[in-house]
Amino acid sequence: MTLLTAHRAPSRLRVVAWRFFQSAQGRIGFAVLVLLFLLAFAGPGFSLWSYTDKDFTAFLSPPSAEHWFGTLQTGADVYAVTLRGMRKSLIVGLLAALVSTALAAVVGAFAGYFPGWPDRVLTWGTDLLLVLPAFLVLAVMSPLFGAGQWVLFVIMLALFLWMVTSKIVRGMTISLKQREFIQAARFMGVSPVRIIFRHIIPNLSSLLIVDATLNVSAAILTETSLSYFGFGIQPPDVSFGTLIADGSRTAIYAPWTFWFVAGLLVITVLAVNLIGDALRDAFDPASQRPR
Amino acid sequence: MAGFLARRLLNYLVLVAVAASLAYMLAASALDPRSNYADRTPKPPPAVVDAQLTELNLNDRTPLLQRYATWAGGVVQGDFGRTVTGSPVNEDLKRRMGVTFRLVLLGLICGSLLGVVVGAAAAVKQYGWFDRLSTGLSFLVLAMPVVVLANVLILLGTLANERLGHRLFLVSGEYSDGLDTGFWGSVGDRLRHLILPTISLSLGLIAIFSRYQRNTMLDVLGADFVRTAMAKGLSRSQALIHHALRTALIPVATYFAFTFGALLTGATFTEKIFGWHGLGEQLINSIFTNDVNTVAAIACIAAIAVLCASLAADLLHAALDPRVRAG
Numbered sequence: 001m002t003l004l005t006a007h008r009a010p011s012r013l014r015v016v017a018w019r020f021f022q023s024a025q026g027r028i029g030f031a032v033l034v035l036l037f038l039l040a041f042a043g044p045g046f047s048l049w050s051y052t053d054k055d056f057t058a059f060l061s062p063p064s065a066e067h068w069f070g071t072l073q074t075g076a077d078v079y080a081v082t083l084r085g086m087r088k089s090l091i092v093g094l095l096a097a098l099v100s101t102a103l104a105a106v107v108g109a110f111a112g113y114f115p116g117w118p119d120r121v122l123t124w125g126t127d128l129l130l131v132l133p134a135f136l137v138l139a140v141m142s143p144l145f146g147a148g149q150w151v152l153f154v155i156m157l158a159l160f161l162w163m164v165t166s167k168i169v170r171g172m173t174i175s176l177k178q179r180e181f182i183q184a185a186r187f188m189g190v191s192p193v194r195i196i197f198r199h200i201i202p203n204l205s206s207l208l209i210v211d212a213t214l215n216v217s218a219a220i221l222t223e224t225s226l227s228y229f230g231f232g233i234q235p236p237d238v239s240f241g242t243l244i245a246d247g248s249r250t251a252i253y254a255p256w257t258f259w260f261v262a263g264l265l266v267i268t269v270l271a272v273n274l275i276g277d278a279l280r281d282a283f284d285p286a287s288q289r290p291r
Numbered sequence: 292m293a294g295f296l297a298r299r300l301l302n303y304l305v306l307v308a309v310a311a312s313l314a315y316m317l318a319a320s321a322l323d324p325r326s327n328y329a330d331r332t333p334k335p336p337p338a339v340v341d342a343q344l345t346e347l348n349l350n351d352r353t354p355l356l357q358r359y360a361t362w363a364g365g366v367v368q369g370d371f372g373r374t375v376t377g378s379p380v381n382e383d384l385k386r387r388m389g390v391t392f393r394l395v396l397l398g399l400i401c402g403s404l405l406g407v408v409v410g411a412a413a414a415v416k417q418y419g420w421f422d423r424l425s426t427g428l429s430f431l432v433l434a435m436p437v438v439v440l441a442n443v444l445i446l447l448g449t450l451a452n453e454r455l456g457h458r459l460f461l462v463s464g465e466y467s468d469g470l471d472t473g474f475w476g477s478v479g480d481r482l483r484h485l486i487l488p489t490i491s492l493s494l495g496l497i498a499i500f501s502r503y504q505r506n507t508m509l510d511v512l513g514a515d516f517v518r519t520a521m522a523k524g525l526s527r528s529q530a531l532i533h534h535a536l537r538t539a540l541i542p543v544a545t546y547f548a549f550t551f552g553a554l555l556t557g558a559t560f561t562e563k564i565f566g567w568h569g570l571g572e573q574l575i576n577s578i579f580t581n582d583v584n585t586v587a588a589i590a591c592i593a594a595i596a597v598l599c600a601s602l603a604a605d606l607l608h609a610a611l612d613p614r615v616r617a618g
Contacts (some may be wrong), residue, residue: 008440104538124306127306128306128309128313129312130597131306131307131310131594131597131598132314132590132594133314133557133589133590133594135574135591136314136574136578136586136589136590136593137314137317139574140317140321140322140576140578140586141317141321143321180460196361199330208449217434221436224436224438224439225436225438225560228436228438228560229560229563229575231578241350241438244438244439244442245438248438248442248445251442251446252446252449258442258446258471262439262442262443265439266431266434266435266439267434269433269434269435270430270431270434273433273434274430
């Protein structure tokens with residue numbers, strides 16, 4: 001029994017995970033992201049202030065023992081508000097990335113698997129979304145996102161992130177379709193939908209996982225820009241974008257209102273990008289890193 | 292080739308028409324120009340508001356399809372209608388297109404040239420100190436949204452101004468009003484306004500272009516034809532510049548064309564933050580003022596720009612890469 005397990009080939013997941021944690025990028029990115037998640041979800045518990053509290057004895061006061069990151073013009077605690085905004089941005093980013101990558105996989109695989117009119121219709125729809133200015137559509141629809149409707153915002157955000165990946169998936173599906181194992185499944189009478197979900201999409205998993213990771217950072221960045229101009233997350237909800245917009249107005253004489261949240265945003269996106277890059281290398285058997 | 296191009300062009304035209312129509316429908320149904328009149332004092336009588344909105348083709352009591360037909364009829368003749376204040380959209384946008392064009396062209400040229408140079412230099416000494424430094428910096432820049440980058444630049448600019456004792460960097464607008472310093476004075480003034488927005492546009496591009504150029508250059512450096520070029524007696528630098536760089540530029544050139552189209556509206560955030568009165572700034576303003584016709588016109592321009600750019604990218608690719616022409 002021990003002999004058997006010792007000689008079993010390591011699973012693909014194990015190999016990828018091992019290669020991922022071998023690289024410094026992967027280790028650092030992963031550790032930083034875990035820390036940020038801990039901070040976003042457990043961090044508010046350590047502070048005396050919640051994000052709705054206002055300290056009427058300290059307006060725009062610099063960082064101190066009482067207010068770790070200082071306070072805003074309204075007397076709100078920057079630490080509490082920033083963590084709240086970070087939590088929202090992380091959730092929005094993760095969800096939007098998941099939805100958009102799933103959409104890219106399904107649309108791309110169907111377009112590649114069914115030549116003829118389904119392919120033409122799906123490709124045309126993809127092109128159309130590429131041509132429509134995403135910012136404009138999201139901004140025009142922004143009145144609908146108010147008052148707790150941020151899930152709709154996530155879906156709309158995802159709707160404009162998937163097109164390029166979907167084109168790649170389509171191309172790869174066309175070549176996968178010629179492979180023996182797909183042919184065999186087809187001749188055995190497996191239904192096309194089942195082939196797509198059981199054989200084609202799992203075979204593209206490495207591409208999709210890397211894409212989903214990079215989409216997280218893209219979604220966070222887009223969310224920030226939209227919210228900055230008031231087109232994204234609406235008050236009373238806060239996110240990185242709304243906080244940076246508020247902070248940039250007071251940044252010159254109250255640097256703490258801007259730099260903490262801007263710094264955390266950059267660190268978050270940086271960590272996600274590092275993970276994506278390390279994952280890409282880990283999935284790619286041909287990649288060689290020094291040492 | 293001609294047949295292929297014609298078909299491509301036709302497909303693009305249909306796409307632009309559909310995208311512009313969708314944008315119009317969306318803007319017309321989501322934005323509410325009537326609310327502009329609600330907080331005027333004294334409150335205009337409803338009949339007057341109705342008449343004005345109808346004249347501007349913005350009345351939400353007219354069926355959407357009828358408004359669309361009126362709008363589309365105008366657009367086919369090259370007239371994008373009127374803004375909420377009654378002035379023609381065409382003239383306003385024509386002026387703004389020039390502003391955006393100048394900003395984007397300069398930013399794109401700086402960004403792509405520097406990016407290509409940085410990327411090529413990084414690839415030649417792979418894993419050297421310059422490669423590591425440029426990789427690290429481009430990761431940092433790519434993690435910064437434009438809104439953060441622009442604000443950081445403004446803060447640094449103000450700090451530098453304080454240190455220097457005079458205002459070197461001007462952070463708002465395209466030029467100072469009422470300046471009377473002659474020709475060179477106004478050129479200098481415009482340049483001082485240009486520095487920060489250009490940096491803010493080009494830093495991101497440098498990061499992207501350098502990553503892109505580094506990767507294609509690395510692919511090419513190992514290729515047989517570079518070894519052959521050195522074997523026939525070219526020096527390493529000659530082989531790198533004449534053979535490797537030129538080949539590695541092909542995908543970057545196509546990317547350049549594509550970015551230009553995307554940037555025409557992509558400079559939105561830069562324009563808005565630095566107070567340049569370009570297309571992007573007007574897009575944000577017109578959404579806030581419920582200006583349906585302007586929003587639709589900018590969407591139309593953006594769609595045309597993206598499609599022209601991808602057509603240009605196709606043509607450029609064909610011109611640079613003989614294999615595409617043959618195939």
